[in-house]
Amino acid sequence: xxxxxxxxxxxxxxxxxxxxxxxxxxxxxxxxxxxxxxxxxxxxxxxxxxxxxxxxxxxxxxxxxxxxxxxxxxxxxxxxxxxxxxxxxxxxxxxxxxxxxxxxxxxxxxxxxxxxxxxxxxxxxxxxxxxxxxxxxxxxxxxxxxxxxxxxxxxxxxxxxxxxxxxxxxxxxxxxxxxxxxxxxxxxxxxxxxxxxxxxxxxxxxxxxxxxxxxxxxxxxxxxxxxxxxxxxxxxxxxxxxxxxxxxxxxxxxxxxxxxxxxxxxxxxxxxxxxxxxxxxxxxxxxxxxxxxxxxxxxxxxxxxxxxxxxxxxxxxxxxx
Amino acid sequence: xxxxxxxxxxxxxxxxxxxxxxxxxxxxxxxxxxxxxxxxxxxxxxxxxxxxxxxxxxxxxxxxxxxxxxxxxxxxxxxxxxxxxxxxxxxxxxxxxxxxxxxxxxxxxxxxxxxxxxxxxxxxxxxxxxxxxxxxxxxxxxxxxxxxxxxxxxxxxxxxxxxxxxxxxxxxxxxxxxxxxxxxxxxxxxxxxxxxxxxxxxxxxxxxxxxxxxxxxxxxxxxxxxxxxxxxxxxxxxxxxxxxxxxxxxxxxxxxxxxxxxxxxxxxxxxxxxxxxxxxxxxxxxxxxxxxxxxxxxxxxxxxxxxxxxxxxxxxxxxxx
Numbered sequence: 001x002x003x004x005x006x007x008x009x010x011x012x013x014x015x016x017x018x019x020x021x022x023x024x025x026x027x028x029x030x031x032x033x034x035x036x037x038x039x040x041x042x043x044x045x046x047x048x049x050x051x052x053x054x055x056x057x058x059x060x061x062x063x064x065x066x067x068x069x070x071x072x073x074x075x076x077x078x079x080x081x082x083x084x085x086x087x088x089x090x091x092x093x094x095x096x097x098x099x100x101x102x103x104x105x106x107x108x109x110x111x112x113x114x115x116x117x118x119x120x121x122x123x124x125x126x127x128x129x130x131x132x133x134x135x136x137x138x139x140x141x142x143x144x145x146x147x148x149x150x151x152x153x154x155x156x157x158x159x160x161x162x163x164x165x166x167x168x169x170x171x172x173x174x175x176x177x178x179x180x181x182x183x184x185x186x187x188x189x190x191x192x193x194x195x196x197x198x199x200x201x202x203x204x205x206x207x208x209x210x211x212x213x214x215x216x217x218x219x220x221x222x223x224x225x226x227x228x229x230x231x232x233x234x235x236x237x238x239x240x241x242x243x244x245x246x247x248x249x250x251x252x253x254x255x256x257x258x259x260x261x262x263x264x265x266x267x268x269x270x271x272x273x274x275x276x277x278x279x280x281x282x283x284x285x286x287x288x289x290x291x292x293x294x295x296x297x298x299x300x301x302x303x304x305x306x307x308x309x310x311x312x313x314x315x316x317x318x319x320x321x
Numbered sequence: 322x323x324x325x326x327x328x329x330x331x332x333x334x335x336x337x338x339x340x341x342x343x344x345x346x347x348x349x350x351x352x353x354x355x356x357x358x359x360x361x362x363x364x365x366x367x368x369x370x371x372x373x374x375x376x377x378x379x380x381x382x383x384x385x386x387x388x389x390x391x392x393x394x395x396x397x398x399x400x401x402x403x404x405x406x407x408x409x410x411x412x413x414x415x416x417x418x419x420x421x422x423x424x425x426x427x428x429x430x431x432x433x434x435x436x437x438x439x440x441x442x443x444x445x446x447x448x449x450x451x452x453x454x455x456x457x458x459x460x461x462x463x464x465x466x467x468x469x470x471x472x473x474x475x476x477x478x479x480x481x482x483x484x485x486x487x488x489x490x491x492x493x494x495x496x497x498x499x500x501x502x503x504x505x506x507x508x509x510x511x512x513x514x515x516x517x518x519x520x521x522x523x524x525x526x527x528x529x530x531x532x533x534x535x536x537x538x539x540x541x542x543x544x545x546x547x548x549x550x551x552x553x554x555x556x557x558x559x560x561x562x563x564x565x566x567x568x569x570x571x572x573x574x575x576x577x578x579x580x581x582x583x584x585x586x587x588x589x590x591x592x593x594x595x596x597x598x599x600x601x602x603x604x605x606x607x608x609x610x611x612x613x614x615x616x617x618x619x620x621x622x623x624x625x626x627x628x629x630x631x632x633x634x635x636x637x638x639x640x641x642x
Contacts, residue, residue, distance in 0.1 A: 111329030
C-alpha cells in the first residue's frame with residue numbers, strides 16, 4: 001500500500017517516448033497491489049496503470065504474467081492488457097526496476113461483497129478457467145504444499161509469539177494436508193489466479209468490470225482457485241461463515257463450468273490448504289514486520305479460524321445440498 | 322506519501338449519499354499531499370479528490386482553507402473547488418477524520434521546471450495575490466519568525482546530530498532574521514500560498530492547469546511567497562542557483578503585479594527566512610523520523626546551502642539587473 005520507487009515527470013516522459021500512447025496529463029502514485037509501485041497515468045489519448053515491480057516479484061516470471069494478461073483480454077475477459085511499446089515490448093525497465101504499462105480498468109472493489117457479487121464472482125472464475133485452458137504458459141504454484149513447508153521452516157517455532165498453540169496447529173494441519181493433498185492428475189488443473197480476494201475484483205454495481213493483480217497466477221487445480229475464493233469472499237467481518245455467499249458462488253461457477261463429484265468432495269481439503277497458505281504468508285509478514293512501517297500487517301489468526309471451519313460438518317453439508 | 326486512513330466501498334457509499342455527485346466508478350488511494358490521506362474518485366458524473374485530514378492539520382483551520390479554495394475558483398484561478406453536499410457543507414467527516422471532496426484538476430507536476438515554467442509560475446503567483454486581495458479570511462503564518470523560534474526550541478541543540486555546526490548556523494541566522502524581519506506594515510501583505518513548491522503546481526506542457534495543497538496558506542507578505550518560490554524553483558538538483566529561472570519568475574510576477582523597490586530590496590532577507598523555515602521543518606522531521614517508516618525524510622542541509630546563497634552578492638546583483 002505505498003509507492004516504493006518514485007518516478008519524476010522527466011523519467012516518465014523518457015519512458016513514454018518509446019510508446020505510442022500520447023502525452024501525460026495526470027500522473028499519480030496509487031496505493032494498490034502486493035508490493036509493487038503503481039501509478040495512475042492519464043494521457044491525452046487513454047488511461048493506464050504504470051507498474052514498477054519491486055523485490056517480491058521474480059523478474060524472470062514477469063513474461064508469464066504479462067502474456068497471461070494479454071491472452072485473457074483477447075479471450076474477452078474483463079482484465080487489464082499490458083501495452084507494448086513501438087518495438088512490441090510490454091516488459092520494460094524504469095528507474096532500475098522492471099516496469100510495464102497496463103490498460104486502466106474502471107471499477108471499485110467491494111469490502112463487503114453480497115450474495116449477488118459472489119454469484120458474479122463464481123461465474124467469472126469459471127470463465128477464467130475455461131479461458132486459460134487455451135493458454136500454453138505454465139508456472140508452478142510456489143505457494144502450494146512445498147512452499148508451505150518452506151514457510152513453516154522460516155517461521156520455525158516462532159508461531160506461538162503470535163498466538164499460543166499456533167505452532168502445534170500449523171504442524172498438525174501441515175501433516176494432514178501433506179498426506180491427503182491430491183496428486184497432479186487427481187483433479188482438473190490449469191492456470192488459476194490463486195489470489196482472487198475481493199480487492200482484486202472491480203465492480204460497477206453487481207457487474208464485474210475488472211480482475212486485476214495476476215502476480216500469483218500459476219498452474220494448479222481449478223477447484224483450488226474456488227477454495228481461495230471461499231476463504232476470502234464467504235466470511236463476514238467477524239469471521240462468521242456466510243452459507244448464502246458460498247452457495248451463490250459455487251452455483252455461479254457450476255453454471256459456467258461444471259464441477260465433478262471428485263472436485264466437490266475435495267473442496268473442504270482444498271479450502272483448508274488455502275487457509276494454511278494465507279495463514280503462513282500472513283504469519284511470515286507478522287513475524288518480520290518493521291515496527292514503524294506504515295504497512296498494516298494482517299492478522300494471521302483469521303485463517304486459523306477459517307481453516308477450522310472448513311473441517312466442520314456444516315461446510316460438508318453445505319456442499320451436499 | 323501514503324494513505325493513512327482506509328476507506329471501504331461501503332464507507333464511501335455512505336459518505337457520498339449526502340452529495341449529488343453520482344455513483345463511484347473508480348476509487349484509489351493516492352500518494353499525494355502533506356500528511357493527509359487522499360483518494361482519486363471517479364463517479365459516473367465527474368472526478369474528485371477525497372481528502373481525509375490527518376494529525377498535522379488543525380481541524381479548526383479547515384474552513385479557512387476550504388473557503389479560500391472556493392474563493393479562488395470563483396476568481397478564475399486554476400485551483401480545485403471543494404464540493405458541497407446537499408446541505409451546502411463542504412467540510413464533512415469520514416472514518417473519524419475531517420474530510421472534504423475536492424474537484425479533480427488535471428496536470429502533471431514538474432520535477433525539473435524550466436525557465437518557461439518559472440515565468441508561468443511568476444505570472445500565476447501574482448494573479449493569486451491579486452485575487453486573494455478580495456478574500457476576507459485571515460490566518461496568521463504560524464511558520465514565520467515566532468514559529469521558527471518554537472521549532473528551534475524543539476530541536477534544541479540536536480541540530481549537530483544532523484550536521485556539525487548546524488546548530489550555530491541556525492542560531493546566528495535566527496538572531497539576524499529576528500532583528501531585520503519586516504514589520505506588518507512595512508511590505509504589502511495578504512493571503513499567500515506559502516508552500517508553492519513544484520509538486521503543488523500542475524502543468525500541461527508549459528501551461529499551469531492547477532495550483533493545489535493550500536494547507537499552509539496564511540496572511541503574510543506577498544514578496545515572501547515569491548521568496549518561497551525562489552527557494553524551491555530556482556536551484557538545480559545539485560543545489561546550484563539558476564539565475565535564468567529567478568529572472569523569468571520575477572519578470573513574470575512583475576508583469577502582473579508590480580513589485581515596489583522596498584519589496585525587491587527585501588527579497589534576499591525574505592528568501593533567507595524561507596530557507597530557514599524549510600530548514601527547520603525538515604530538521605524537525607529528520608530528528609523525529611521513525612527509523613523504518615516508508616516516508617522519505619528530506620535533507621535539511623539543502624536549505625542551509627540555499628540560505629547562504631541568498632546572502633551572496635550574486636543574488637543581490639541579479640535583483641538589481
